[in-house]
Amino acid sequence: MAQEAESKDIDQYHYSKNLDNAVQYLSFALGKEEYGVDILRVQEIRSWEPVSRIPNVPYYEKGVVNLRGSIVPILDLRERFNLSKAEYTPLTVVVVLQTGDSNKTRIMGVVVDSVSDVISVDKTEIQSAPDFGAKVSNEFINGLVSVNERMVMLLDVDKLLKLEELDQDESQ
Amino acid sequence: MSIDMSQFHQVFFEECFEGLEAMESGLLTLDMGDIDSEIINTIFRGAHSIKGGSGTFGFTVVADYTHIMETLLDEMRDGRRQVTQPAVDVLLGSVDCLREMLTAIQNEQDVNNASVAKHKSALEVVLNGGTVTEELSPPVEQEAVVSEELAVNVVPDIVEEESIELGEQGWKIAFCPYLDLLKTGNDPVRLFRELNELGDLTTTANIQDVPGFYELDPEECNISWDLKVVGDISGDEIREIFNWVEGDCEMEIQPLAKAVKSTPVVKKADPEPAAVITPSNPAPKPVEVKPKVATETKKSDSQDADNDATKNTAKASSIRVDTDKIDTLINMVGEVVITQSMLGLVGENFSMDKVGQLKRGLAQLERHTRDLQQSVMNIRMLPISFVFSRFPRLVHDISSKLDKKIALKLVGENTEVDKAVVELINDPLVHLIRNSLDHGIEMPADRVAAGKPETGTIELKAYHRGGHIVIEIIDDGRGLDKDKLLAKAIEKGLIEENNLLTEKQIFELIFMPGFSTAEQLTDISGRGVGMDVVRRNIQSLGGNIEIISELGKGTTIAIHLPLTLAILDGQSVAVGDETYIVPLVSIIESINITERMLNKVAGKGETFRLRNEYLPVIRMRRIFNVHSGNPTKSKEGVLVVVEGQGELCCLLVDELLGQQQVVIKSLEANYRRVEGVSGATILGDGSVALILDVPGLVRFSIR
Numbered sequence: 001m002a003q004e005a006e007s008k009d010i011d012q013y014h015y016s017k018n019l020d021n022a023v024q025y026l027s028f029a030l031g032k033e034e035y036g037v038d039i040l041r042v043q044e045i046r047s048w049e050p051v052s053r054i055p056n057v058p059y060y061e062k063g064v065v066n067l068r069g070s071i072v073p074i075l076d077l078r079e080r081f082n083l084s085k086a087e088y089t090p091l092t093v094v095v096v097l098q099t100g101d102s103n104k105t106r107i108m109g110v111v112v113d114s115v116s117d118v119i120s121v122d123k124t125e126i127q128s129a130p131d132f133g134a135k136v137s138n139e140f141i142n143g144l145v146s147v148n149e150r151m152v153m154l155l156d157v158d159k160l161l162k163l164e165e166l167d168q169d170e171s172q
Numbered sequence: 173m174s175i176d177m178s179q180f181h182q183v184f185f186e187e188c189f190e191g192l193e194a195m196e197s198g199l200l201t202l203d204m205g206d207i208d209s210e211i212i213n214t215i216f217r218g219a220h221s222i223k224g225g226s227g228t229f230g231f232t233v234v235a236d237y238t239h240i241m242e243t244l245l246d247e248m249r250d251g252r253r254q255v256t257q258p259a260v261d262v263l264l265g266s267v268d269c270l271r272e273m274l275t276a277i278q279n280e281q282d283v284n285n286a287s288v289a290k291h292k293s294a295l296e297v298v299l300n301g302g303t304v305t306e307e308l309s310p311p312v313e314q315e316a317v318v319s320e321e322l323a324v325n326v327v328p329d330i331v332e333e334e335s336i337e338l339g340e341q342g343w344k345i346a347f348c349p350y351l352d353l354l355k356t357g358n359d360p361v362r363l364f365r366e367l368n369e370l371g372d373l374t375t376t377a378n379i380q381d382v383p384g385f386y387e388l389d390p391e392e393c394n395i396s397w398d399l400k401v402v403g404d405i406s407g408d409e410i411r412e413i414f415n416w417v418e419g420d421c422e423m424e425i426q427p428l429a430k431a432v433k434s435t436p437v438v439k440k441a442d443p444e445p446a447a448v449i450t451p452s453n454p455a456p457k458p459v460e461v462k463p464k465v466a467t468e469t470k471k472s473d474s475q476d477a478d479n480d481a482t483k484n485t486a487k488a489s490s491i492r493v494d495t496d497k498i499d500t501l502i503n504m505v506g507e508v509v510i511t512q513s514m515l516g517l518v519g520e521n522f523s524m525d526k527v528g529q530l531k532r533g534l535a536q537l538e539r540h541t542r543d544l545q546q547s548v549m550n551i552r553m554l555p556i557s558f559v560f561s562r563f564p565r566l567v568h569d570i571s572s573k574l575d576k577k578i579a580l581k582l583v584g585e586n587t588e589v590d591k592a593v594v595e596l597i598n599d600p601l602v603h604l605i606r607n608s609l610d611h612g613i614e615m616p617a618d619r620v621a622a623g624k625p626e627t628g629t630i631e632l633k634a635y636h637r638g639g640h641i642v643i644e645i646i647d648d649g650r651g652l653d654k655d656k657l658l659a660k661a662i663e664k665g666l667i668e669e670n671n672l673l674t675e676k677q678i679f680e681l682i683f684m685p686g687f688s689t690a691e692q693l694t695d696i697s698g699r700g701v702g703m704d705v706v707r708r709n710i711q712s713l714g715g716n717i718e719i720i721s722e723l724g725k726g727t728t729i730a731i732h733l734p735l736t737l738a739i740l741d742g743q744s745v746a747v748g749d750e751t752y753i754v755p756l757v758s759i760i761e762s763i764n765i766t767e768r769m770l771n772k773v774a775g776k777g778e779t780f781r782l783r784n785e786y787l788p789v790i791r792m793r794r795i796f797n798v799h800s801g802n803p804t805k806s807k808e809g810v811l812v813v814v815e816g817q818g819e820l821c822c823l824l825v826d827e828l829l830g831q832q833q834v835v836i837k838s839l840e841a842n843y844r845r846v847e848g849v850s851g852a853t854i855l856g857d858g859s860v861a862l863i864l865d866v867p868g869l870v871r872f873s874i875r
Contacts (some may be wrong), residue, residue: 055797071843
């Protein structure tokens with residue numbers, strides 16, 4: 001009985017949180033760091049499978065895979081963030097994300113070490129990311145939030161998956 | 173319910189646009205001398221079904237508008253009205269206007285009331301050329317719709333109508349020509365002389381607008397006239413006289429008696445419309461607006477035509493398919509289902525003695541799948557006339573703008589081509605045809621001087637050749653001047669002075685950005701930005717473009733395009749661990765070679781000697797940075813001789829794997845364009861292979 005009441009409390013807690021502009025994030029790990037992406041942008045989570053390499057693109061764009069008939073590019077987030085490289089194991093996970101502006105949506109996969117949790121975050125609890133200077137790029141980070149004493153960096157999916165600038169670089 | 177309706181809307185719009193196209197082509201084929209009633213019927217049917225449909229769906233603006241067109245067409249059909257060129261032009265304008273309206277409604281935008289009103293009143297002007305009773309009632313309508321502020325109330329109009337009946341005895345005409353009336357070759361004196369023959373003519377000239385002697389331009393007509401003709405004359409007779417100057421003047425024609433009788437009315441109407449021209453004229457505005465409108469329509473006509481090209485890209489996202497094609501498809505699917513169930517049966521209690529049966533079944537399945545694929549592809553095929561049908565209008569409009577006489581000949585309109593190609597080829601074609609019209613075909617006088625028929629011909633031809641569709645634009649104009657092209661290119665610094673270029677290379681110069689030989693810019697072409705875009709567009713479709721030209725005889729521009737953008741025959745090749753697909757159409761041959769057979773050029777480039785010709789070699793390993801696989805193997809490999817953009821070159825790959833049809837998937841949908849790669853496909857094992865873009869590779873390797 002007591003347990004039930006407790007879980008009910010928790011439910012209510014979550015519920016009330018949901019009411020005041022709470023957002024859910026999928027959190028995942030890259031090395032010792034924890035990141036989160038808006039869960040509404042996550043299409044699916046897959047295990048790593050070999051990709052077809054694309055010639056002459058940045059090193060962190062690993063290649064493309066066949067996702068039920070569409071060609072989907074795979075980015076390695078570790079390499080994107082200049083973290084140390086990890087071996088791909090059968091446990092390595094690809095999070096398939098949707099991004100898009102008004103006229104077009106794209107699907108892309110990002111390689112992460114492991115998926116941890118779905119977290120509910122109150123918008124008001126999100127801190128803006130401090131400026132680390134030029135050394136660490138925080139352009140993809142929307143904000144920081146602490147969950148159970150751990151810091152989770154919330155990523156801006158659109159910025160993360162934007163390739164336009166690269167297109168321009170290439171054509172120049 | 174709303175969803176249902178919008179579904180019907182889509183169909184309705186498609187039908188309307190089809191109807192409009194039919195009307196347009198009908199109007200263009202109308203031969204003034206010899207009217208084919210069947211054509212008029214077709215046009216009428218188009219208008220009628222648009223009217224019916226739009227009425228049903230509650231698009232009253234469209235329905236009202238079409239009603240007027242229909243009335244006019246109906247009279248033409250019954251022979252009650254002469255089919256004249258101005259009338260046809262106005263109808264063509266109305267077709268454009270209707271198209272605009274429908275597009276606006278389709279995109280849920282507001283209809284451009286002003287332009288609708290303009291066309292509507294232009295239509296009414298034509299309509300009013302008919303019987304007198306009709307003459308005055310439409311203007312009321314026109315006023316109500318056209319310029320809301322001209323709230324001419326009903327009472328004055330009734331007075332007007334009454335007055336006509338009374339005032340058959342004479343006419344009062346306010347004739348105010350535009351400044352350039354004389355330049356158009358019209359002489360008011362001649363008009364007056366003709367009027368005088370109809371009845372007793374009194375003229376009063378208003379010379380208050382005539383400037384001082386020193387500002388006077390003798391070629392400008394600064395005088396306006398008030399004319400009075402007394403006699404039993406019909407309005408038509410008078411209008412007929414002024415027919416020629418209709419676009420070059422403001423004028424109003426009203427019965428004499430009425431002018432006297434309706435003075436009180438005029439006073440009422442006067443303060444509101446004030447916007448219009450001669451305040452000295454004591455007249456209600458409706459009639460006065462008309463001739464002016466007619467000129468405006470003409471102007472906007474050509475603009476409309478200009479816009480046509482850009483507008484059309486937003487074309488139907490669905491296609492109409494022959495029921496035959498669908499029936500075949502259904503048959504095919506039936507076969508596949510049967511084969512599938514047969515295979516299922518074999519698999520149920522499988523034993524080794526059933527292997528033969530299994531193999532047969534699989535073979536059958538393969539055949540059916542291929543057929544199925546083909547018939548599905550077939551559904552996407554549309555006759556090229558979808559594109560071609562717009563060009564008669566374009567040529568008609570532009571040639572009259574340029575004062576050239578040009579006949580357009582369409583050949584092979586029924587050649588079928590993939591829908592995607594149809595949609596994307598339109599803009600480049602419009603551009604090329606405009607070029608031919610503007611630069612290619614000479615002015616009639618020059619043509620006669622050159623011993624050619626006065627009327628120039630542009631032939632638009634489509635046919636299949638191999639796995640390609642070829643579209644040719646052939647004009648019998650002045651052709652490309654090689655020396656001039658060269659000089660221009662050197663002047664613009666596009667090529668070095670001492671370069672030796674082949675004829676073909678010289679012609680290709682016109683595709684370079686910033687190249688234009690037109691001495692003078694026109695609004696049709698000559699800015700030198702177009703041709704490189706045309707070529708890029710065509711290349712992005714996987715095609716190429718070539719020019720054959722003879723000075724003084726004409727130019728032929730041939731566009732080669734793949735039949736479909738969805739499937740291609742490919743040769744898979746291995747480079748290291750990677751598999752790439754080379755489009756079969758671009759492969760000339762493949763040769764087994766060893767390293768020693770390659771010749772180094774300046775230590776960097778490599779060439780291969782193929783039958784006395786040195787061809788550049790592109791090492792796929794190097795250009796795509798492939799490091800996997802056994803490097804020693806690259807000591808020998810396979811040279812795939814390919815043609816890209818008319819140039820031969822060799823791709824060095826590790827080995828050839830096999831030929832297969834591949835379904836082209838876009839890399840750009842989720843990713844982006846990759847240099848040297850035109851797309852991707854999915855291989856039998858589910859992995860992705862890149863399709864090589866041969867011309868792109870050649871370009872890429874040069875850099």
